[in-house]
Amino acid sequence: xxYLDFELPIKELQEQFEKACQIGEESxxxxxxxxxxxxxxxxxxxxxxxxxxxxxQRVQLSRHPDxxxxxxxxxxxxxxxxxxxxxxxxxxxxxxxxxxxxxxxNQSYMFIGQQKGYNTKTRQYRNFGxxxxxxxxxxxxxxxxxxxxxxxxxxxxxxxxxxxxLEAEERGQGEAIARNxxxxxxxxxxxxxxxxxxxxxxxxxxxxxxxxxxxxxxxxYSVISPESCSSILWRSWEFKEIxxxxxxxxxxxxxxxxxxxxxxxxPLGGAHSDRKTTFITVANAIDKxxxxxKDLSPKELTTKRMEKYANMGVFKD
Amino acid sequence: MPWFxxxxxxxxxxxxxxxxxxxxxxxxxPTGKVVDSEQLEKNFYxxxxxGYHVRIGSKEYFEILFDDNKFKELDxxxxxxxxxxxxxxxxxxxxxxxxxxxxxxxxxxxCAVGKSMGxxxxxxxxxxxxxxxxxxxxxxxxxARAADYSLKKKIPLVxxxxxxxxxxxxxxxxxxxxxxxxxxxxxxxxxxxxxxxLATDPTTGGTTASFAMLGDINISEPGALIGFAGPRVVRxxxxxxxxxxxxxxxxxxxxxxxDFITHRKNLKRKINLYLDLVLNRPLREKTA
Numbered sequence: 001x002x003y004l005d006f007e008l009p010i011k012e013l014q015e016q017f018e019k020a021c022q023i024g025e026e027s028x029x030x031x032x033x034x035x036x037x038x039x040x041x042x043x044x045x046x047x048x049x050x051x052x053x054x055x056x057q058r059v060q061l062s063r064h065p066d067x068x069x070x071x072x073x074x075x076x077x078x079x080x081x082x083x084x085x086x087x088x089x090x091x092x093x094x095x096x097x098x099x100x101x102x103x104x105x106n107q108s109y110m111f112i113g114q115q116k117g118y119n120t121k122t123r124q125y126r127n128f129g130x131x132x133x134x135x136x137x138x139x140x141x142x143x144x145x146x147x148x149x150x151x152x153x154x155x156x157x158x159x160x161x162x163x164x165x166l167e168a169e170e171r172g173q174g175e176a177i178a179r180n181x182x183x184x185x186x187x188x189x190x191x192x193x194x195x196x197x198x199x200x201x202x203x204x205x206x207x208x209x210x211x212x213x214x215x216x217x218x219x220x221y222s223v224i225s226p227e228s229c230s231s232i233l234w235r236s237w238e239f240k241e242i243x244x245x246x247x248x249x250x251x252x253x254x255x256x257x258x259x260x261x262x263x264x265x266x267p268l269g270g271a272h273s274d275r276k277t278t279f280i281t282v283a284n285a286i287d288k289x290x291x292x293x294k295d296l297s298p299k300e301l302t303t304k305r306m307e308k309y310a311n312m313g314v315f316k317d
Numbered sequence: 318m319p320w321f322x323x324x325x326x327x328x329x330x331x332x333x334x335x336x337x338x339x340x341x342x343x344x345x346x347p348t349g350k351v352v353d354s355e356q357l358e359k360n361f362y363x364x365x366x367x368g369y370h371v372r373i374g375s376k377e378y379f380e381i382l383f384d385d386n387k388f389k390e391l392d393x394x395x396x397x398x399x400x401x402x403x404x405x406x407x408x409x410x411x412x413x414x415x416x417x418x419x420x421x422x423x424x425x426x427x428c429a430v431g432k433s434m435g436x437x438x439x440x441x442x443x444x445x446x447x448x449x450x451x452x453x454x455x456x457x458x459x460x461a462r463a464a465d466y467s468l469k470k471k472i473p474l475v476x477x478x479x480x481x482x483x484x485x486x487x488x489x490x491x492x493x494x495x496x497x498x499x500x501x502x503x504x505x506x507x508x509x510x511x512x513x514x515l516a517t518d519p520t521t522g523g524t525t526a527s528f529a530m531l532g533d534i535n536i537s538e539p540g541a542l543i544g545f546a547g548p549r550v551v552r553x554x555x556x557x558x559x560x561x562x563x564x565x566x567x568x569x570x571x572x573x574x575x576d577f578i579t580h581r582k583n584l585k586r587k588i589n590l591y592l593d594l595v596l597n598r599p600l601r602e603k604t605a
Binding site for chain 2: 172181182202257309
């Protein structure tokens with residue numbers, strides 16, 4: 001288990017707890033009372049820390065190395081029913097963007113999401129969850145195929161951004177994202193979007209237009225990362241915490257601005273501290289969202305979706 | 318022996334009699350060519366010396382594209398709010414105020430309807446001089462309303478992009494303008510109304526990742542910078558030297574993302590030629 005800087009008091013107590021238990025096992029000393037005391041304190045400390053997270057701390061949590069990634073969710077939610085599908089039919093198969101068909105209960109869904117790696121090798125293989133244009137085109141191919149067979153789409157968002165590479169520009173990163181955004185506004189099947197980690201800008205929105213947009217409690221979604229915002233506006237990376245505040249990028253802020261539909265609660269200590277509960281909560285949230293959408297006709301669905309986005313924005317008339 | 322000899326000594330011109338060159342009388346292009354401003358204006362703000370297309374704004378593009386510079390501006394008074402109370406080194410509200418004072422503009426886009434070669438056309442033109450042509454709620458809303466106007470009156474739409482991307486000071490609200498504008502363009506496309514995207518120097522970030530790349534035709538001017546990630550970001554991320562001409566209009570044409578590049582003097586004629594052809598109407602006069 002890895003701990004973030006603000007989680008250090010938790011780490012300390014956890015270690016104390018484990019040590020005490022070990023002493024109990026290895027000797028005849030009765031430590032059950034001590035263990036219980038530490039456990040209570042651990043719970044309280046966790047509650048205290050997680051109750052008062054700053055936006056920057058949530059950004060850190062969204063990038064926690066133990067946090068579940070897209071395939072973890074899909075595998076847990078769909079089990080053996082998941083069938084991964086590959087390729088954009090034009091150029092290649094982008095490993096940073098995964099997708100395929102799977103079931104939640106009796107309902108089939110087309111799952112699409114950015115995938116990060118869990119160690120150096122797989123991080124490179126997945127390009128740190130930064131898709132190239134072929135990734136967005138793969139996603140669009142899968143969405144169009146879902147539309148053809150009237151299968152609802154679920155996208156799971158976790159990306160530090162679309163890849164800003166030389167070849168990505170040659171192959172039209174901007175066009176690929178723009179095309180996805182446009183096509184998603186008029187796709188004739190329900191689209192449920194879940195932000196499970198980082199929601200960075202166009203790279204996120206490129207698979208992020210939907211009827212129901214959900215954000216996990218410890219994720220962020222904005223037009224730019226706090227680090228890049230700091231470097232552009234303050235001309236230094238040092239202001240990332242202030243930038244995280246200023247950007248109003250947490251789930252609560254996004255809900256307040258009516259840019260997302262609801263927040264999915266994470267277990268105490270974050271999604272990674274109790275993966276099983278997280279997976280069940282997310283599966284239920286998808287199921288619930290689908291049930292609210294499934295009876296709408298394609299026309300109603302797209303009209304409502306377009307209206308929702310048409311209403312986003314604050315200005316003086 | 319000097320070939321010119323000053324005969325009178327101590328000739329001095331009082332300051333007030335000195336012939337000063339008024340500011341803005343000359344324009345110096347990036348290659349160092351100096352052009353007379355009046356000549357530049359007559360030449361569609363293109364340096365006759367080296368063909369350099371000077372960055373211009375909505376005022377100039379309207380002048381170039383609308384007949385006799387006659388048009389009706391749409392949603393003229395829409396202006397920005399500061400919903401996030403955003404502040405970096407400067408308050409967003411102060412930035413807006415300064416930009417308005419400096420440019421005389423309300424925000425980074427102006428929309429208008431008028432005749433171009435005798436037929437109606439709706440033009441939304443961005444102004445880079447207003448906070449880098451960045452797209453916030455106002456830009457999104459004005460473009461969406463211009464598209465609505467096109468849709469209702471069945472008039473072709475032209476969007477002239479010139480923008481650094483989404484406006485950071487409106488954070489996620491800016492990001493959602495990508496979806497908002499694209500949704501309107503989807504409706505326009507379903508209704509079969511032509512939409513022409515003219516991407517001008519520079520068009521980057523969120524603008525490229527939405528309306529600038531979604532035209533029935535995407536066109537540009539010579540040498541314009543067009544890209545998703547800016548050149549500096551690409552260089553810093555990849556650690557690679559960028560090839561000559563990277564992210565220029567010519568580069569995009571070569572890679573298949575533009576239909577054509579046109580000299581500004583032919584812009585009006587070419588846009589209208591496309592409309593006549595795609596709408597299967599009789600061709601209009603060839604003179605712009």
